[in-house]
Amino acid sequence: MRRIRLEALVPKADAAVVFERIRDFPRYADHTDAVREVRVERIDGDVLTSTWSVNFRNGLLCWRERDHIDGDAMHIAFAQIDGDFDRFDGSWQLAQVGEDVTVVFVAAFDLGMPSLAAIIDPIAERALREHTEAVLRGLLGEEIVFRPHRQPEEIRS
Template sequence: MRHVVLHAIADGLEPAAVYHRITDFRRYPELTDTVREVSVDTLPDGSVVSDWTVSFRGGLMRWRERDTFAPDTLTLTFEQLGGDFQTFEGSWRCEPRDDGTLIVFTASFDLGIPTLAEILDPVAESTLRTNIARIVAGLVGAEVTDECAAPAHG
């Protein structure tokens, strides 16, 4: 299984405001061209099931995921229920950082094609990194960087 961790700093934005933008999935298609379509259904337990259609290397990837929001910790977790990945799960986290917000995206995925994993997995990882960077730029105007890995102090 491949693992991706991305960091971005949203300067001048409070963590709660950034978290609200990240969890507002319905707005993704209007804020970034990477996400073509998202439909969201809220379940009685407060979790959400969302259906995604995302541009992926000249084609489209589709999946359904369960999203669990934790506004008290400014985190959300997701786990694929079905779709083009065999496994796709991860989280978003927002933390105070200087005069803004540190955004941390993590994901683990498996395309489920072991014989082509050496070829396809690096391409899928690169595309996922690019897509998340575009999403973050569209949502909060931040650029993804790997220089923000140190935990916030305070």
Template sequence: MPEVALDLDIDAPAARVWEAVTDIERYPDSMESVRWVKIIDGSDPLARRSGWSVLLKGSILEWEEVERLDPDALVMAFRQVAGDMEIFDGEWRVTPLPDGRTNVRLWTRFEIGIPLLADMLNPVAERSLRSNSREMLLGIERDAVAGRRSAAAQS
């Protein structure tokens, strides 16, 4: 099963990076490929369900996922429960570094779900997800460095 893992060191404290990672509804504000994100069920602060729409190399992918948040370990794991991919899951991991910097890592794995075309489609999907992941990490960096929060998070 294909996997994509990227990480980025950010010049911001881990608490601010964690806030940017978990404030998913503001992703469209700083990530061009994210069309919309909506928390469907956020009644449990450590487990929520969200809906996503992302533009991936000219194609719109939509799905719902369940996210498990571990604020002590600074890990947000996610797993698609309905949507366009056969399997799509992964995690965001935030790690404090010396001098107030923070490493953020986005790891995903996926299965398109078309076995006869997997050899042809998986490399294309992997490159697209890698590009999308890079954009997401840079969006997290912009928001964490600026200390921005969405209107929903501020209320």
């Protein structure tokens, strides 16, 4: 299983505004060619179900996820319900720090191909990181500052 962490700082921003932009999943496709489409299927209070189609290498990854949105805590937790991953879950956490906003994205995934994991997982990790950064730049502006990332982490389920 692979785990990534992406940390960013949005200078001179309001956390509530940043949170609203990040939770607008259908707009992600406007900011990277990797995301083909995101459809919000159902909204039930602070829980929604979304369907994702994402370009990966020469194919397409598709999944449905359940998203728990907590606007007061500025936190979004997501977990795949069904789809192409064996496992895909994670979270977004935002915080107002003075005039700035910190954004932390964490995800764990398992593509379910143990014999190819050493080859495919680093490619998937890099793609997820790059496309998440592109989405955040598009949603929040070029002023966003990404903290250097550590080496990808392997975790055991």
